[in-house]
Amino acid sequence: MTYPNVHLAHFIDRPNRFIATCRLCETQEIVTVHVKNTGRCKELFHPEVEVALSYQPSPKRKTDYDLIAVKKNQAWINIDSQVPNALASQAILDGTIVLPDLKGNITSLKREKRFAQSQFDIFIETDLGERAFVEVKGMTLEHHQIGAFPDAPTIRGLKHVTELIDAIKEGYQSYVLFIVQFENIQTATIHTNMQPALADMLLLGQTQGLKVLAYNCSVTPDTIAVEHQVPFDVNEMFEDPNSER
Incomplete structure (x- = not known):
C-alpha cells in the first residue's frame, strides 16, 4: 500500500x-x-x-x-489500524501469505463474514470445499525485536479467538493472523501480562487446530508491504517497554 x-x-x-x-x-x-x-x-x-x-x-x-x-x-512502524486487513487479503490471494493445512485453491475470499456473535475479517472457500475464517490483528508493540499483541486489553479479541475455536468444531479451518507493522522482528507473541486470558485461549485453541501466524512488513513513511512469515510463540517472554512509563 x-x-x-x-x-x-x-x-x-x-x-x-x-x-x-x-x-x-x-x-x-x-x-x-x-x-x-x-x-x-x-x-x-x-x-x-x-x-x-x-x-x-x-x-x-x-x-x-x-x-x-x-x-x-x-x-519506521506503521500504526494504521485499518491497513492490516487489506494487506492480509491481498497477500493471501497472491500467495505471499500461506495458510497451512488449507486444502485446494482459493476460489472465494470475502471480507467481514459473520459467525455466531463475531464478524471475522476474512472468509475463504476453496475448490476442494474447504471453508476458513481468518481473523487479522495488527501488531505495533515491539521491544528488543520481539513483537507483542495487544498493547491494551481487548475483550473483542478474546471473543474472536473463542469463536474461532467453535468454528473448528463445525468443520471450518480457523486462523489468527498477526500483521506485524514493522520489519525488524525475531519473534511474535502475546503480551501475557497485559491479557493472560487471551494467551490462555490461544494456547487452548492451538491444541484444537487453531493456526496462529505472524508476518512482518517493510515500512517507509509512505508505504507498507507484507514481507515474510516470522515465528510465533505464545510462551515467548515479553518485556513491556511501557512498564515504567
Whole structure:
C-alpha cells in the first residue's frame, strides 16, 4: 500500500486517542492530525519523535492529516489500524501469505463474514470445499525485536479467538493472523501480562487446530508491504517497554 501526499513532522502531544498535535518539518506549521490507531502506543509517541502524515483534506473531515507511521530508533512502524486487513487479503490471494493445512485453491475470499456473535475479517472457500475464517490483528508493540499483541486489553479479541475455536468444531479451518507493522522482528507473541486470558485461549485453541501466524512488513513513511512469515510463540517472554512509563 502506498499513501498519498506524505509529509514528515515531529510529534508534540496526543490530547486523546483520536488526535495528535504535530509540527511539519517543511514549514514548522503546527497541525492537528487524526491518529489512525486508538491503541495506547505510548512506547512510540515521545515528544519530537519523527512521524509521517498523509495529507487528505476534505470538507467532511475535522483534520487534514492522518498520522500513519512513527520512526522508532532508525526504523519506521506503521500504526494504521485499518491497513492490516487489506494487506492480509491481498497477500493471501497472491500467495505471499500461506495458510497451512488449507486444502485446494482459493476460489472465494470475502471480507467481514459473520459467525455466531463475531464478524471475522476474512472468509475463504476453496475448490476442494474447504471453508476458513481468518481473523487479522495488527501488531505495533515491539521491544528488543520481539513483537507483542495487544498493547491494551481487548475483550473483542478474546471473543474472536473463542469463536474461532467453535468454528473448528463445525468443520471450518480457523486462523489468527498477526500483521506485524514493522520489519525488524525475531519473534511474535502475546503480551501475557497485559491479557493472560487471551494467551490462555490461544494456547487452548492451538491444541484444537487453531493456526496462529505472524508476518512482518517493510515500512517507509509512505508505504507498507507484507514481507515474510516470522515465528510465533505464545510462551515467548515479553518485556513491556511501557512498564515504567
